Amino acid sequence: MNLKQLTHFQSVASHGCITTAAARCNIAQSALSSQIAALEADLGVQLLIRHARGVSLTPCGEVLLAHAKQISAHLDQARREVREAADVAGEVSIGIPVSMAGVLTLPLLQALETEFPGAQVHVFEGLTGDLRGWLRSGKIDTGILYGNDQADGLALAELAEDELVLFGNVGDQWSDGDSVAFETLQHWSIYTTDGDHPVRPLLNKIAKTKRLALQFGAQINSVEQLKALAREGRGHTILPRVALAAERPTELSRIRPIAPSIKLRSYVATKATPSQSVQKVDRVIRQVVNHLIGSQRWPGARVLAPVPVESSAES
Incomplete structure (x- = not known):
């Protein structure tokens, strides 16, 4: 069993189709099937059930998928932290809802430039659905979402109401x-x-x-x-x-x-295992939002304690 096999297995499980997964992984379908077969032979269990609509996971496949996701998350975190230690990743990308941008963007940029003078800060404005997708794809490192629905796989902490x-x-x-x-x-x-x-x-x-x-x-x-x-x-x-x-x-x-x-509540959102630099940026976001609301420059809102929440429908 190796990382490439686990990555390709995770793609097959995600798409429910070997053909689609092969296209996304940019390898031949036969090569991907051979990798899955080799993985099953190594473990001595069946991982996938083939049927007319694609594939589904066996109970053993479900267990392996959970481990594959954890390994993938740890690898992503290791890459980020090693790059930060080498001062390679001097960049941070932040997503801000369009509704907040007119009040928040400039004060936040000023605070980040003061706090992290050597960093390259990228601010993306978008609607909540866009920001959610950008977080999952890695286009942005952290962001603010309205509502905590459809946020599976993201870490959320209450920001404001x-x-x-x-x-x-x-x-x-x-x-x-x-x-x-x-x-x-x-x-x-x-x-x-x-x-x-x-x-x-x-x-x-x-x-x-x-x-x-x-x-x-x-x-x-x-x-x-x-x-x-x-x-x-x-x-x-x-x-x-x-x-x-x-x-x-x-x-x-x-x-x-x-x-x-x-x-309508807003949340600071990151991947499940944010790096130390992202955590520092999130603290600056919270400080700026607290100041804007406290100084009446952010009308109609109140500050919420940064309580981590589980993904659920907004109430």
């Missing part, structure tokens, strides 16, 4: 600062990002408990375009209040709290 607010043309029946009842939302077309991002699923969950049917407009995976649509009075959107920190009320659009208040 944001308030969701309505932005759009709500008419003249409310005075400035008045809340809009959640039940009222069913009378407007609400534009949000798609279901890979947490706002729409959260709204649907609340509506279901209240036996309401919300009217959703087009799915627009751009916070800037959602704000532009609402700013021009062409629809309504629901976003974390921090995403609207620079918006000012006009005749066509207002920011309104929703009653009862809807909260």
